[in-house]
Amino acid sequence: MTTTAVKKEGPAAVTPAPTVGSHLHNYWARVRGGDIGALPAVGMLVALCIGFSIARPVFLTAGNFANLFTQGAAITLIAMGLVFVLLLGEIDLSAGFASGVCAAILANVVTVLGYPWYVAVLAAIATGLVIGLLLGLLVAKVGIPSFVVTLAAFLAFQGIALMLMKEGANISIRDDVLLAIANRNLPPVVGWLLAALAVAGYAAVQLRRHWQRTARGLLTDPIAVVLTRIGALALILGVAVYILNLERSRNVLFASLKGVPIVVPIIAVLLIVWAFVLQRTSYGRHVYAVGGNREAARRAGINVDRIRISVFVICSGMAAVGGIVAASRLNSVDPNTGGSSVLLYAVGAAVIGGTSLFGGKGRVLDAVLGGAVIAVIDNGMGLMGYSSGVKYVVTGVVLLGAAAIDALSRRRAAATGTR
Amino acid sequence: MTTTAVKKEGPAAVTPAPTVGSHLHNYWARVRGGDIGALPAVGMLVALCIGFSIARPVFLTAGNFANLFTQGAAITLIAMGLVFVLLLGEIDLSAGFASGVCAAILANVVTVLGYPWYVAVLAAIATGLVIGLLLGLLVAKVGIPSFVVTLAAFLAFQGIALMLMKEGANISIRDDVLLAIANRNLPPVVGWLLAALAVAGYAAVQLRRHWQRTARGLLTDPIAVVLTRIGALALILGVAVYILNLERSRNVLFASLKGVPIVVPIIAVLLIVWAFVLQRTSYGRHVYAVGGNREAARRAGINVDRIRISVFVICSGMAAVGGIVAASRLNSVDPNTGGSSVLLYAVGAAVIGGTSLFGGKGRVLDAVLGGAVIAVIDNGMGLMGYSSGVKYVVTGVVLLGAAAIDALSRRRAAATGTR
Amino acid sequence: MSATPLLELRGIDKSFGPVQVLRDVAFTAHAGEVTALVGDNGAGKSTLVKCVSGIYPTDAGEFLYDGQPVSIHGPRDAAALGIEVVYQDLALCDNLDIVQNMFLGREKRTGIVLDEPTMEQLAAETLAGLSVRTVKSLRQHVSSLSGGQRQTVAIAKAVLWNSKLVILDEPTAALGVAQTAQVLELVRRLADNGLAVVLISHNMNDVFAVSDRIAALYLGQMVAQVKTTDITHSQVVELITAGRSGSLGLPADPAPGSNGNGAEPADPTPGAVR
Amino acid sequence: MSATPLLELRGIDKSFGPVQVLRDVAFTAHAGEVTALVGDNGAGKSTLVKCVSGIYPTDAGEFLYDGQPVSIHGPRDAAALGIEVVYQDLALCDNLDIVQNMFLGREKRTGIVLDEPTMEQLAAETLAGLSVRTVKSLRQHVSSLSGGQRQTVAIAKAVLWNSKLVILDEPTAALGVAQTAQVLELVRRLADNGLAVVLISHNMNDVFAVSDRIAALYLGQMVAQVKTTDITHSQVVELITAGRSGSLGLPADPAPGSNGNGAEPADPTPGAVR
Amino acid sequence: ACGDNGGSDQAGGSTDKKPKIGVILPDSKSSARWETADRKYLEAAFKAAGVDSDIQNAQDDKNAFGTIADQMITNGVTVLMIVNLDSGTGKAVLDKAKSQGVATIDYDRLTLGGSAQYYVSFDNEAVGKLQGEGLVKCLTDKGVKNPAIAYLNGSPTDNNATLFKNGYDSVLKPKFDSKEYTKAADDSVPGWDNAQAATIFEQQLTKAGGKIDGVLSANDGLGNAAISVLKKNKLNGKVPVTGQDATVEGLQNILVGDQCMTVYKAVKKEADAAAELAIGLAKGEKKNTGQTVKDPEGGRDVPAVLLEPKAIYKENVKDVVDDGYVTKDELCKDAYAKLCADAGIS
Numbered sequence A, B: 001m002t003t004t005a006v007k008k009e010g011p012a013a014v015t016p017a018p019t020v021g022s023h024l025h026n027y028w029a030r031v032r033g034g035d036i037g038a039l040p041a042v043g044m045l046v047a048l049c050i051g052f053s054i055a056r057p058v059f060l061t062a063g064n065f066a067n068l069f070t071q072g073a074a075i076t077l078i079a080m081g082l083v084f085v086l087l088l089g090e091i092d093l094s095a096g097f098a099s100g101v102c103a104a105i106l107a108n109v110v111t112v113l114g115y116p117w118y119v120a121v122l123a124a125i126a127t128g129l130v131i132g133l134l135l136g137l138l139v140a141k142v143g144i145p146s147f148v149v150t151l152a153a154f155l156a157f158q159g160i161a162l163m164l165m166k167e168g169a170n171i172s173i174r175d176d177v178l179l180a181i182a183n184r185n186l187p188p189v190v191g192w193l194l195a196a197l198a199v200a201g202y203a204a205v206q207l208r209r210h211w212q213r214t215a216r217g218l219l220t221d222p223i224a225v226v227l228t229r230i231g232a233l234a235l236i237l238g239v240a241v242y243i244l245n246l247e248r249s250r251n252v253l254f255a256s257l258k259g260v261p262i263v264v265p266i267i268a269v270l271l272i273v274w275a276f277v278l279q280r281t282s283y284g285r286h287v288y289a290v291g292g293n294r295e296a297a298r299r300a301g302i303n304v305d306r307i308r309i310s311v312f313v314i315c316s317g318m319a320a321v322g323g324i325v326a327a328s329r330l331n332s333v334d335p336n337t338g339g340s341s342v343l344l345y346a347v348g349a350a351v352i353g354g355t356s357l358f359g360g361k362g363r364v365l366d367a368v369l370g371g372a373v374i375a376v377i378d379n380g381m382g383l384m385g386y387s388s389g390v391k392y393v394v395t396g397v398v399l400l401g402a403a404a405i406d407a408l409s410r411r412r413a414a415a416t417g418t419r
Numbered sequence C, D: 001m002s003a004t005p006l007l008e009l010r011g012i013d014k015s016f017g018p019v020q021v022l023r024d025v026a027f028t029a030h031a032g033e034v035t036a037l038v039g040d041n042g043a044g045k046s047t048l049v050k051c052v053s054g055i056y057p058t059d060a061g062e063f064l065y066d067g068q069p070v071s072i073h074g075p076r077d078a079a080a081l082g083i084e085v086v087y088q089d090l091a092l093c094d095n096l097d098i099v100q101n102m103f104l105g106r107e108k109r110t111g112i113v114l115d116e117p118t119m120e121q122l123a124a125e126t127l128a129g130l131s132v133r134t135v136k137s138l139r140q141h142v143s144s145l146s147g148g149q150r151q152t153v154a155i156a157k158a159v160l161w162n163s164k165l166v167i168l169d170e171p172t173a174a175l176g177v178a179q180t181a182q183v184l185e186l187v188r189r190l191a192d193n194g195l196a197v198v199l200i201s202h203n204m205n206d207v208f209a210v211s212d213r214i215a216a217l218y219l220g221q222m223v224a225q226v227k228t229t230d231i232t233h234s235q236v237v238e239l240i241t242a243g244r245s246g247s248l249g250l251p252a253d254p255a256p257g258s259n260g261n262g263a264e265p266a267d268p269t270p271g272a273v274r
Numbered sequence E: 001a002c003g004d005n006g007g008s009d010q011a012g013g014s015t016d017k018k019p020k021i022g023v024i025l026p027d028s029k030s031s032a033r034w035e036t037a038d039r040k041y042l043e044a045a046f047k048a049a050g051v052d053s054d055i056q057n058a059q060d061d062k063n064a065f066g067t068i069a070d071q072m073i074t075n076g077v078t079v080l081m082i083v084n085l086d087s088g089t090g091k092a093v094l095d096k097a098k099s100q101g102v103a104t105i106d107y108d109r110l111t112l113g114g115s116a117q118y119y120v121s122f123d124n125e126a127v128g129k130l131q132g133e134g135l136v137k138c139l140t141d142k143g144v145k146n147p148a149i150a151y152l153n154g155s156p157t158d159n160n161a162t163l164f165k166n167g168y169d170s171v172l173k174p175k176f177d178s179k180e181y182t183k184a185a186d187d188s189v190p191g192w193d194n195a196q197a198a199t200i201f202e203q204q205l206t207k208a209g210g211k212i213d214g215v216l217s218a219n220d221g222l223g224n225a226a227i228s229v230l231k232k233n234k235l236n237g238k239v240p241v242t243g244q245d246a247t248v249e250g251l252q253n254i255l256v257g258d259q260c261m262t263v264y265k266a267v268k269k270e271a272d273a274a275a276e277l278a279i280g281l282a283k284g285e286k287k288n289t290g291q292t293v294k295d296p297e298g299g300r301d302v303p304a305v306l307l308e309p310k311a312i313y314k315e316n317v318k319d320v321v322d323d324g325y326v327t328k329d330e331l332c333k334d335a336y337a338k339l340c341a342d343a344g345i346s
């Protein structure tokens, strides 16, 4: 037993407080080292936008920009919920049709039964939560693989949607509030107010954190970097709100059309809420832990079953929200709502954003970025005027190209040994 | 350094050569311990068959038994290929539409261009192999996640199929050989011959192995157990061939209808070939290794990229075979061939059979058993006469019930700590 | 040490399928003492630990904790009783960083929000006490740590809490000279503070340096549990490798594998394929 | 030992993103000798090994093998040169059994069919030579093995082949007393048979028992490579923990972290979140 | 032929702009006609009139349908012509177009409660009725007593399938009620998927113990699936099968005698009529169609052009070829040359 003298509190204080310069330097080293966070997804988006703008200049108009949000909203919302399930390395094939079933409940309650909109919305979301609970119980307690459970649910929900629609008819939605969700815009002033609020809130959180850490003597980013971040957010939001507040009616005589689409604050709030849950609460921490190493999580005393059930509840709940938005956008619900490619696109959105299908890696923001990529591709392809065969092919190729940008920029990660 | 005397060749000879009794005892201990192999899938099948036979006695007729094979053939073949991809923990969402594209090539070559059937079959399979090569290169060399690559391919292949069909028209297949694949039967004698050949081959392999191991003094199953296994196979094949050789024409005056459907030997041969590849060649060993621990495989000097590419080639190649069978069955190819639920059912078949989506665990037999489960459900549900909504729901519930049998019987595995 | 032991196991049996790994194992750990658990590779030490911490259910046997019979159905039950374990296979989440792993399952919070600064400070202090000098950042994912660094994180994680029984399964296997010394010192300190400590190790020097009692497992059977002062280095090695040493251990000969299949000391014999 | 070394490294640099782990490392291994590579936790030993075996690409530096410059782009290149490695993290496939793991990548075949009986026999013989006594069946999945059993399989896997250079990264960390003795004996035997052996270990007794030379890494720098007979136990410990000992090692003081960021011996400092 | 005027059309009045017509087709899987016929004829008509057009297909995806509509409006179309996937989605699109001052036409399918200026269509219920009548005719020709009928309906989620079914039910239900016919089976085929149709029919046949005397299948693809199963049981030609769309395959099946009839919709006429109205709207003219259809939901009389579908039997396959809907080359390939000659197709 050699008892070497070990200095207890070593040169911790020697570590220089990072300056702006060293921060940038470290960031650049991280990027070169492959730790690039959201950069590739943003890169994909920029590349796609540039490509489509060149091919079809109309892509760059304010009207098209506003369209993007409502077009991508439903899939993005479903993808946000799916991120939770994917974080555990599970899959929910039924999320698409679950959104359909919830939308069918919504339509039945509001149109057929004639209840007010908020009752219908509550009923739809409650349905989603119950569905999720059921799926979660089957996966966690009975132990059937989630692929099989949700494949069975995928079939069953199709049937339930059909039955709720009386075997094929569709149900229209006439309620103004519900229709407004995906079809109306905020008054320009409200848009500005919300943007200001968001920036203020972000600034408060960031600065508080900075001061708190500095007070405790912990390593923190230099204040200039923090301020730059706040400024960047303000700039982005400002530009976006400005563009969305431009008049985009094709014919002002008929109707005026301007303002931030109502779905935008809905997505933004849900994004903030779920990002908060995942990053700043112990529940979120446990989700990552179970996804990263289920056995380690169990040994750490985490109630793994409860976490597994909960993610299915969140996923189906978000699917319900997605279903409501889809119903609002289409003014109606039919047995195919949530069907066709909705599920694949939603999972694709999460994966393109950077979420791993093996669990443990992913963020809610991924779903939004990936959803944006898919919405942009869909939107851009809609302007190209191809026949359907060609359109499918080009869409696939564009998607692949976008993913290749991501993959190639992440290759360095593999090269330097970080996973 | 304590140098403890260690006996070099310990009581190895003391280990008693297993008797039939101890073999059964060990088997039972393994079953109780959760190591149950194909038992749950077989259990599922038996439960389903009993259920449907009670509900609809016609389920148990020879004619319906024969139908099962042709109905499940295409999905089973695609699932067999998917097992390879799943063994690596990858996914191929495009397998369904790949089979559609290959079928379209087949139809175009044989019907539109008028080449003989073997040229068409070769062209279709070659197309499958090229598709697989492309997917594999994108996944292994460019590094895009397989979900994204094959989602893009899923879209692109839909488009290519449409384009090959001139944007939507069906192409009929009138070639007798091609039509025979899924619609004709072997002469009864040939059926018996093939069955005898299969039993003889199995016996030869098993006995040779037994003698070889005994000669080397390695632990081996008692000869009685080996003989029982051979006998069991002979019995099962005998009964199956006997039933399939019964007359099943609705009206013997019109035409006679008996014999083993031609797809059966096709599936059987492919099953044997792929099972051999996975279990008895170093390629198969490497597939398991890469799926179990990619880094360990790499460190063992396995060319991981080549393995990853190869599984996509196999998968798309098998998809091509599935597409050919599907085209034969329908006498035509349409843009939806390989679409709708084909992919989910095929992946589901593999997973229900016991293949893991996380890689490293699965057998080709799983695909066949899982495919049988799905075919039986589909077949049985077709006899129930439900309306579509109810049918979807009941199908989902039945699938879930079957999977629950499996999950519950595997629970002991978790309880005793084996994974 | 006539006081009731903090942990007492009686007649523990554990099989995996046809293979019996623990048979009729008795074991005690006293508060204020370091009990060393020794045994050959595959003797069943880690399995015994996992039975105690509720990871594996036992087939038979009794658990007494502080003299009271208890049943432990999972790691949560064990944690509730104040049992902390450092597992041989470490069980860290590779996708989380050092601080996140150390506080996993017991995060510090203010309201519902995680209190990261506090956790970071506590983690830094604990690790500093374990002589870790090459960790670049506490926000590093554990997947990028060296073998010894991982082990240190696992140890730090277990000793952060106020527990009554700490079990360490080969905690110093991957550690350097200085770090090993530090951990052994820590083990002694924990026991001196009144905790019961169980230390599994193959290193006899370490065992004799810190332990008060030694328990020896041989092929799944507990062959001796004696005071460290009552036994010599070479006696322990004999117990480990042969199951007995003089009057200690298994009764003299009649073929060690007489009472059952599967557990005789056989050289690996080629098994039947499938 | 004036002959050309079998392996010679010169000026190896390796960084992970912003963190430099190896700087200007020189290292030699001679045929017929056991070279012990020692260093503190996180010193960079395993990283160096992985650079040699082609798992990590290096940022700079030269490899000479048998006097010839070579470039190793992956484990396959290393294997082709006759380099076998037992990694610290073992790298076994949990879903394969013992025999399958031992022959992974180099299966014995007759025609295209795997020759299972031969592999099983060879595996049984190799394992028997390593004193493994508790493995129930060679057809057991490695996931169900104890820590020490896993390690033995990894060692057996590496020594099955006719190689020229065997590198063992803490091979005895999880092994029992008898098994450790057996492995050290094996290490010596390999070197006596003319192979070059590199042994990484934290156990100074083992190092002094079998090695001919000792190379010490300190925070990513090679501070000394000397004959075992020319150095004492405590000098080695000093080299490991302080980077120098008398005339050996780093030049006397002016702050060890003078030539770069990142590698100074800092206690873990709370890193910035994100 | 499209997109060359994009980008600059932010400001108000659209009257002085070059007219541009957007068309949204529903899918390419329920029927091949949309991509193979409608697109071709519409494109030709627009080209002849010298107006720009943008024809897209929603691929049976309602979300895509909405997106395409957004994109066309953004792209500056002055007239939007839609084949709705269902009335709800259709209405959302029509309303949006209206609020942007874009004129609209319901093509082939009426959007209930919608706001389109015109409706041009074949009557889907009439199609179903022709199918029902065709089956009765074929069964009568065969002289089957108390025939057992199997239904192979279209997709359960497709409203048109429901309309077809209403049509043939109106013919056959009375016969079931009077015990003249027996209904052996009635199943919908998810997504009009032919492969599933084959399994479904095979099971119908098994369940009925082989006693099925007539198959009412909703289109030629489903019909062909049923025929493939019948062939396997050597029952083809003995059991009449219906169809729709007059596809090459369907017509060939009719020539061989495996299929009893199909319903031919003279798509060219429909396309030409719709194109004419659209071009008129684009130029700001209002045409009188002379006919209206009552929208039961909106209570509006929609000016309409209604065309008659036509039943095709072996005898009048020739009519389809004469119309140019399919070419003789496609239809009378190889083995069919003789059959074509027999049917008087030259």
Ligand SMILES: Nc1ncnc2c1ncn2[C@@H]1O[C@H](COP(=O)(O)OP(=O)(O)OP(=O)(O)O)[C@@H](O)[C@H]1O
Residues within 6 Å of the ligand: B416, B417, B418, C016, C019, C021, C039, C040, C041, C042, C043, C044, C045, C046, C047, C048, C088, D134, D135, D136, D143, D144, D145, D146, D147, D148, D149, D174, D176
């Ligand atoms: N899940 C399992 N399934 C089957 N056998 C197992 C399982 N886990 C452990 N074993 C067997 O049980 C025996 C005891 O294993 P254990 O891990 O408890 O040994 P140990 O005493 O900790 O050894 P070491 O010193 O090598 O860590 C070994 O022979 C091992 O192969």
Ligand SMILES: Nc1ncnc2c1ncn2[C@@H]1O[C@H](COP(=O)(O)OP(=O)(O)OP(=O)(O)O)[C@@H](O)[C@H]1O
Residues within 6 Å of the ligand: A416, A417, A418, C134, C135, C136, C143, C144, C145, C146, C147, C148, C149, C174, C176, D016, D019, D021, D039, D040, D041, D042, D043, D044, D045, D046, D047, D048, D088
């Ligand atoms: N992939 C990686 N990314 C970032 N840092 C890494 C990575 N791998 C290793 N490191 C860092 O490099 C340093 C050296 O690690 P290495 O594993 O080589 O140490 P070691 O000498 O083998 O230590 P031990 O004795 O504990 O095994 C450590 O500080 C470790 O945190």
Ligand SMILES: [Mg+2]
Residues within 6 Å of the ligand: C045, C046, C047, C088, C169, D146, D147, D148
């Ligand atoms: Mg152990």
Ligand SMILES: [Mg+2]
Residues within 6 Å of the ligand: C146, C147, C148, D045, D046, D047, D088, D169
């Ligand atoms: Mg190391």
